[in-house]
Amino acid sequence: MSAEASPQRPAHSPLTERQEARRRRILHASAQLASRGGFDAVQMREVAESSQVALGTLYRYFPSKVHLLVATMQDQLEHMHGTLRKKPPTGERAAERVAETLMRAFRALQREPHLADAMVRALTFADRSVSPEVDQVSRQTTAIILDSMGLTDPTPEQLSAVRVIEHTWHSALITWLSGRASIAQVRIDIETVCRLIDVTDPHASDD
Amino acid sequence: MSAEASPQRPAHSPLTERQEARRRRILHASAQLASRGGFDAVQMREVAESSQVALGTLYRYFPSKVHLLVATMQDQLEHMHGTLRKKPPTGERAAERVAETLMRAFRALQREPHLADAMVRALTFADRSVSPEVDQVSRQTTAIILDSMGLTDPTPEQLSAVRVIEHTWHSALITWLSGRASIAQVRIDIETVCRLIDVTDPHASDD
DNA sequence: CGCTAATCTAGAACAAGTTTCAGACTTGAT
DNA sequence: ATCAAGTCTGAAACTTGTTCTAGATTAGCG
Numbered sequence: 001m002s003a004e005a006s007p008q009r010p011a012h013s014p015l016t017e018r019q020e021a022r023r024r025r026i027l028h029a030s031a032q033l034a035s036r037g038g039f040d041a042v043q044m045r046e047v048a049e050s051s052q053v054a055l056g057t058l059y060r061y062f063p064s065k066v067h068l069l070v071a072t073m074q075d076q077l078e079h080m081h082g083t084l085r086k087k088p089p090t091g092e093r094a095a096e097r098v099a100e101t102l103m104r105a106f107r108a109l110q111r112e113p114h115l116a117d118a119m120v121r122a123l124t125f126a127d128r129s130v131s132p133e134v135d136q137v138s139r140q141t142t143a144i145i146l147d148s149m150g151l152t153d154p155t156p157e158q159l160s161a162v163r164v165i166e167h168t169w170h171s172a173l174i175t176w177l178s179g180r181a182s183i184a185q186v187r188i189d190i191e192t193v194c195r196l197i198d199v200t201d202p203h204a205s206d207d
Numbered sequence: 208m209s210a211e212a213s214p215q216r217p218a219h220s221p222l223t224e225r226q227e228a229r230r231r232r233i234l235h236a237s238a239q240l241a242s243r244g245g246f247d248a249v250q251m252r253e254v255a256e257s258s259q260v261a262l263g264t265l266y267r268y269f270p271s272k273v274h275l276l277v278a279t280m281q282d283q284l285e286h287m288h289g290t291l292r293k294k295p296p297t298g299e300r301a302a303e304r305v306a307e308t309l310m311r312a313f314r315a316l317q318r319e320p321h322l323a324d325a326m327v328r329a330l331t332f333a334d335r336s337v338s339p340e341v342d343q344v345s346r347q348t349t350a351i352i353l354d355s356m357g358l359t360d361p362t363p364e365q366l367s368a369v370r371v372i373e374h375t376w377h378s379a380l381i382t383w384l385s386g387r388a389s390i391a392q393v394r395i396d397i398e399t400v401c402r403l404i405d406v407t408d409p410h411a412s413d414d
Numbered sequence: 415c416g417c418t419a420a421t422c423t424a425g426a427a428c429a430a431g432t433t434t435c436a437g438a439c440t441t442g443a444t
Numbered sequence: 445a446t447c448a449a450g451t452c453t454g455a456a457a458c459t460t461g462t463t464c465t466a467g468a469t470t471a472g473c474g
Contacts, residue, residue: 016441019451039334044431054453056434065431124331124378127246128386135387160399164375167382167396171331171374179335180342189374192367192403199402223471226421251461261423263464272461 023061025051030072034118042069042118063129069122070133076119077140080105084144094149095197101148102169102190109173110183117177124174141166149197157200168193230268232258237279241325249276249325270336276329277340283326284347287312291351301356302404308355309376309397316380317390324384331381348373356404364407375400 015023029050033042044065048058062068084104089097109116126134145162146154154162172189175181181189222230236257240249251272255265269275296307316323333341352369353361361369379396382388388396 018440022452040430043429054455055432056454057452059432060451063432121332121334124381125328126385127328131385131387134385138387160395163392163396164371164400167378167400168371168374171378174331175374178333178338178341180338180345185370188367189370193371193374193400195406196399196403199406225470229422247460250459261425262462263424264422266462267421270462 022051022053022057026053026058026061026068027072027075030068031076031115034069034072035112035115038114038117039069039121041114044068066122066126066130067133069118070126070130070137073119073123073137074133074140076115077137077144080108081140081144081147083108085147089148093198094151095194097148097150098145098165098197099191099194101144102165102194103187105144106173106183106186106190113177116173120170120173120177124170138166141169155200158197161196161200164196165193229258229260229264233260233265233268233275234279234282237275238283238322241276241279242319242322245321245324246276246328248321251275273329273333273337274340276325277333277337277344280326280330280344281340281347283322284344284351287315288347288351288354290315292354296355300405301358302401304355304357305352305372305404306398306401308351309372309401310394312351313380313390313393313397320384323380327377327380327384331377345373348376362407365404368403368407371403372400 026047029047030042033046033050042065044058045055047068048055051058053061058068062071084101089100089104091097091100123134123137142162145165149158149162151158168189172181172186176183176186233254236254237249240253240257249272251265252262254275255262258265260268265275269278291308291311296304296311298304298307330341330344349369352372356365356369358365375396379388379393383390383393
């Protein structure tokens, strides 16, 4: 369950302490640069310099800029999942709780719009070579949503609804980031798609 | 209602015949290269050479690779809208018709997966400078969906559902293109999101 | 026709992602 | 402590998107 982006071999050597430190420095520099100017501001040479690592080494840890930014996203997502766990959503119906959770995540992203830009653009621009890492992000997102629904054992239908919610979440974020949708519009889209949960929820109102 | 990507001034001079011809050649070359190897295969120098135009001229017509590919998508979308009009979907309920239409479009994309890759990646990677063109694509897509619903005067709720359907459509395409979702999975996602139409349709079953 | 402004061309130049390589440094095993 | 294998560094090179320039061509106009 861990597809680490480690030097060379996928999950081989467990990374020495100095290597772990390098990896952190790199991710930190990446997030920092991204926070400043978004996707374009994360320049590999600058990341290398900021994190005091040679360019070649940076590429050994993260084989492309997109890999790096997706790993940055994994990092941030973990952080966010932790934060969300502490204050679970309070809505009564599952749909409300999911919408509440996503809007909370959205507000967090609004605080660092450039960072959000870098991460989301990388995620959707990623080609097949990044699939494992993108998939991991997707699983993490699914976990967050299911968590907020309070489900341990979702039905296939509910999983479908969650998939669609994730699609909407990503795409709505993009339209917001590129200035084609307002914050209010994103909220409406999220609330709209969350209705699907009611449609697939056996205890909705009937029965 | 036409945000042409024309040389220099937005909608100024109506383009001479030779200019129109150049523009066509460029779009044709773009689509051709994209069909071969997707986003990466569309290299500006090659597009320029294939369409017998200097690099500088190419950039005068389309100010970036993303602009070019989004324009290519507009072109293809128009074509598809025409095709879809000829054989309207046959389902009884609006949700069925929309799903049918999108699956038809999806099958068309499957025939040219590399072209689809180039266009969709460009669309989601586009930054603010391409917003007008991306918006135009979005309007065109909305029109196709509303067409298939047979709606001339949608309610705000229905428009919200259509927005979410578009989000899902784009994002599902991306997961398919990057090999993270199967064709079957895309179909399920589309069918799932189309249920939203029933939820917002006043004549669904009740009343 | 002849002029002027706009457009087009060829090609160099620049920017940033990625690759490569020789040599210095670490690590782990003996 | 020593050696082999693997890792890191610094720097150059390569690729492709983008910009710039000087001169040739074209379009519109009097």
